[in-house]
Amino acid sequence: MSKVFVITGASSGVGKALAVRFASEGNTICALARSRDKLESLAGQYPDTVDIYPTDVSDANQVTHSFTAILEKHGAVDVLINNAGVHKTCNFDREDIESIDRIIDVNLKGTIRNPLNHPSYQVCSVDTDRP
Numbered sequence: 670m671s672k673v674f675v676i677t678g679a680s681s682g683v684g685k686a687l688a689v690r691f692a693s694e695g696n697t698i699c700a701l702a703r704s705r706d707k708l709e710s711l712a713g714q715y716p717d718t719v720d721i722y723p724t725d726v727s728d729a730n731q732v733t734h735s736f737t738a739i740l741e742k743h744g745a746v747d748v749l750i751n752n753a754g755v756h757k758t759c760n761f762d763r764e765d766i767e768s769i770d771r772i773i774d775v776n777l778k779g780t781i782r783n784p785l786n787h788p789s790y791q792v793c794s795v796d797t798d799r800p
């Protein structure tokens with residue numbers, strides 16, 4: 670049975686690969702990222718199954734706006750893949766605080782502020798750095 674997936678960071682890398690995989694299996698994909706052009710290209714490949722929601726996950730208003738639109742259109746979401754993130758190694762003693770704030774805003778707050786982060790949903794957070 671087809672499911673409704675929400676995938677953040679669906680414009681490239683792991684998020685895009687997951688979107689392509691699940692869309693090609695006939696599932697509905699709500700694809701989020703900042704790059705509208707890349708999301709449009711993905712939707713062009715799967716016009717019947719991919720919906721795009723250009724969103725910066727560090728912006729609470731944009732996140733609320735997109736998830737409200739998703740729930741209005743699809744009613745419910747089966748799987749949320751919290752994948753959007755900035756992959757950057759930093760040394761706290763050498764990094765400027767704005768850069769560290771940005772990483773926390775996207776990778777940490779961008780994941781936990783998500784309105785669908787609720788026990789009734791299947792939530793997958795991507796952290797490929799674990800051994």
Ligand SMILES: NC(=O)c1ccc[n+]([C@@H]2O[C@H](COP(=O)([O-])OP(=O)(O)OC[C@H]3O[C@@H](n4cnc5c(N)ncnc54)[C@H](OP(=O)(O)O)[C@@H]3O)[C@@H](O)[C@H]2O)c1
Pocket residue numbers: 677678679680681682683684701702703704705707724725726727752753754755756757775795796797798
């Ligand atoms: N590759 C690794 O070795 C590695 C290691 C550890 C952790 N990770 C984590 O695993 C996840 C996937 O990695 P990847 O290699 O596939 O990364 P990637 O190719 O750089 O893709 C990151 C995705 O996140 C999106 N993104 C970044 N900032 C965003 C923001 N503020 N709002 C919305 N979307 C945002 C990007 O889209 P836009 O730029 O269009 O917004 C892009 O679609 C990331 O969370 C990454 O931090 C990766």
